[in-house]
Amino acid sequence: MILTVTLNLAWDVTYEVPSVTWGGSNRVGAVRERAGGKGVNVARVAAALGEDVLAIGLAGGVTGDLVRADLDAVGLPHAFRPVQGTSRRTLTVVTPEQTTVFNETGPEISLGEWEAFQEHYRERLRRAEVIVLSGSLPPGVPRDAYATLTALAAGRPVILDADGDALSLGVSAGPAVVKPNADELRRATGRGPVPGARALRNAGANAVLVSLGHEGLLAVTPDGAWQARPPAPMAGNPTGAGDAAVAATARALISSTPWPALLRDAVALSAAAVRAPVAGDFDAAAYARLLPEIAIEGLPCPS
Amino acid sequence: MILTVTLNLAWDVTYEVPSVTWGGSNRVGAVRERAGGKGVNVARVAAALGEDVLAIGLAGGVTGDLVRADLDAVGLPHAFRPVQGTSRRTLTVVTPEQTTVFNETGPEISLGEWEAFQEHYRERLRRAEVIVLSGSLPPGVPRDAYATLTALAAGRPVILDADGDALSLGVSAGPAVVKPNADELRRATGRGPVPGARALRNAGANAVLVSLGHEGLLAVTPDGAWQARPPAPMAGNPTGAGDAAVAATARALISSTPWPALLRDAVALSAAAVRAPVAGDFDAAAYARLLPEIAIEGLPCPS
Numbered sequence: 236m237i238l239t240v241t242l243n244l245a246w247d248v249t250y251e252v253p254s255v256t257w258g259g260s261n262r263v264g265a266v267r268e269r270a271g272g273k274g275v276n277v278a279r280v281a282a283a284l285g286e287d288v289l290a291i292g293l294a295g296g297v298t299g300d301l302v303r304a305d306l307d308a309v310g311l312p313h314a315f316r317p318v319q320g321t322s323r324r325t326l327t328v329v330t331p332e333q334t335t336v337f338n339e340t341g342p343e344i345s346l347g348e349w350e351a352f353q354e355h356y357r358e359r360l361r362r363a364e365v366i367v368l369s370g371s372l373p374p375g376v377p378r379d380a381y382a383t384l385t386a387l388a389a390g391r392p393v394i395l396d397a398d399g400d401a402l403s404l405g406v407s408a409g410p411a412v413v414k415p416n417a418d419e420l421r422r423a424t425g426r427g428p429v430p431g432a433r434a435l436r437n438a439g440a441n442a443v444l445v446s447l448g449h450e451g452l453l454a455v456t457p458d459g460a461w462q463a464r465p466p467a468p469m470a471g472n473p474t475g476a477g478d479a480a481v482a483a484t485a486r487a488l489i490s491s492t493p494w495p496a497l498l499r500d501a502v503a504l505s506a507a508a509v510r511a512p513v514a515g516d517f518d519a520a521a522y523a524r525l526l527p528e529i530a531i532e533g534l535p536c537p538s
Numbered sequence: 539m540i541l542t543v544t545l546n547l548a549w550d551v552t553y554e555v556p557s558v559t560w561g562g563s564n565r566v567g568a569v570r571e572r573a574g575g576k577g578v579n580v581a582r583v584a585a586a587l588g589e590d591v592l593a594i595g596l597a598g599g600v601t602g603d604l605v606r607a608d609l610d611a612v613g614l615p616h617a618f619r620p621v622q623g624t625s626r627r628t629l630t631v632v633t634p635e636q637t638t639v640f641n642e643t644g645p646e647i648s649l650g651e652w653e654a655f656q657e658h659y660r661e662r663l664r665r666a667e668v669i670v671l672s673g674s675l676p677p678g679v680p681r682d683a684y685a686t687l688t689a690l691a692a693g694r695p696v697i698l699d700a701d702g703d704a705l706s707l708g709v710s711a712g713p714a715v716v717k718p719n720a721d722e723l724r725r726a727t728g729r730g731p732v733p734g735a736r737a738l739r740n741a742g743a744n745a746v747l748v749s750l751g752h753e754g755l756l757a758v759t760p761d762g763a764w765q766a767r768p769p770a771p772m773a774g775n776p777t778g779a780g781d782a783a784v785a786a787t788a789r790a791l792i793s794s795t796p797w798p799a800l801l802r803d804a805v806a807l808s809a810a811a812v813r814a815p816v817a818g819d820f821d822a823a824a825y826a827r828l829l830p831e832i833a834i835e836g837l838p839c840p841s
Contacts, residue, residue: 250642255560257638258635258637259639260641261638261641262643263641266642301600326553335558335561335564336564338566339569340565340567
């Protein structure tokens with residue numbers, strides 16, 4: 236079972252607007268809403284691949300209720316711990332020309348709520364084969380939360396997808412895989428993809444998977460280093476492409492898939508996610524078509 | 539009692555953002571939320587002035603529940619008819635430089651829901667001394683809804699504050715006062731303030747009150763025509779200034795206040811509403827200070 240942790244759950248709202256008058260009044264066309272947060276997106280993709288998943292985290296207020304109802308409606312197993320605050324929304328304004336995202340910060344989490352979550356996590360861990368720790372930390376949760384959760388996993392493989400302190404402090408606890416994108420890697424290490432990935436391995440990560448947008452994925456692992464590229468850039472919505480790569484990685488860790496095959500799968504699934512209009516979905520036909528077209532290149536073995 | 543009707547209720551969400559990267563990702567600072575829609579704002583202002591009010595309309599879904607809870611929390615009397623759809627949100631993005639508003643369209647209202655509302659309105663009318671019909675119509679409600687509700691009022695004074703067809707068709711039923719702003723008046727009549735106001739009187743309105751922003755209010759009535767101006771432009775949030783003018787007008791209709799005194803009050807209250815950060819509030823100290831400073835000018839009697 237893949238256990239995904241989303242501490243800063245989101246209710247994702249998307250407004251389609253023909254064009255936006257900034258500083259003026261705008262009439263919204265279609266409104267789309269659904270449960271979000273990176274861990275929820277990973278769980279959606281993994282479940283669509285046929286994996287057994289459980290999405291946990293913290294959920295509160297009206298938005299927390301909306302998330303639970305939405306996941307119930309699609310049959311995605313979840314067990315979020317209730318909190319006093321209200322889970323955040325994200326708002327995405329989409330015009331034919333551009334996409335603008337507004338991210339609310341999230342509710343203030345009390346020390347008691349954080350401690351109760353750790354107990355909840357410990358119980359849910361027992362059946363987990365892989366643990367996915369994804370996304371931002373809400374206010375009040377200690378900055379080293381992902382290090383704590385990685386340590387509590389007691390040797391079960393952890394995939395960490397975070398930014399800033401949550402990433403830097405989390406790496407020290409020795410996750411199996413860390414998946415930054417190039418910007419996150421640069422913020423954490425001050426370096427480009429290959430030296431940055433080496434730096435995160437030196438800091439404690441067993442393997443580092445760097446998502447490079449249209450350039451695919453770079454993996455620096457104990458078994459070697461590879462870059463996997465899609466045949467051509469995909470037009471679409473890049474939000475959720477990284478979550479699809481994490482879902483593919485989680486599945487591969489369970490089945491002990493070798494890195495080159497894992498990368499092929501993760502790049503094809505990421506590109507197929509770009510083809511789907513919302514994060515957490517992927518275009519199954521594009522996925523099947525892309526799989527044999529991913530180019531894998533071995534890189535000089537990093538020290 | 540002032541009965542306010544808000545057919546397209548709103549849950550108003552405001553995001554404060556230090557600066558916005560259009561086409562990028564933005565972190566939201568403070569989030570403010572409260573019940574909105576023009577009729578709700580009118581009721582808030584009238585209640586703050588000590589008037590007996592009742593806010594009615596259509597409310598559905600999670601946002602409808604949030605509106606009810608918010609009005610309960612502030613003790614504002616309300617009786618919204620439930621509908622199957624979900625009431626709309628409005629989202630206002632405020633930076634130090636500009637304010638951008640996104641208005642959702644609102645839920646689809648069925649014919650049965652609209653008929654049930656008319657029955658509900660008929661019952662609530664009995665205690666009403668003035669009726670306020672404000673704001674946009676949600677999809678499914680007939681475009682002549684305000685004419686229907688004005689006719690059902692059977693001689694009780696109606697104040698109509700609407701735009702487009704809702705205004706043009708509503709005027710024909712003979713409301714006591716119509717309150718367009720200059721843009722709405724131009725859309726409805728193709729004319730400027732004085733000839734446009736005369737045109738709306740010819741179309742059926744007893745009196746026309748035109749809100750002119752920093753220029754105050756113009757009234758064209760059976761008793762004469764006046765313009766009332768504030769002493770100086772007010773810096774602040776103009777959303778809700780028109781609703782404050784409507785609240786002042788409703789109060790004046792109950793007490794049979796003559797037009798010049800009504801205009802003085804409405805302009806001072808509008809300007810004091812601009813000084814308050816959210817629609818439906820006003821700055822009580824500014825209101826008291828401004829009242830004696832409003833200049834009233836009689837205009838040549840319109841034919």
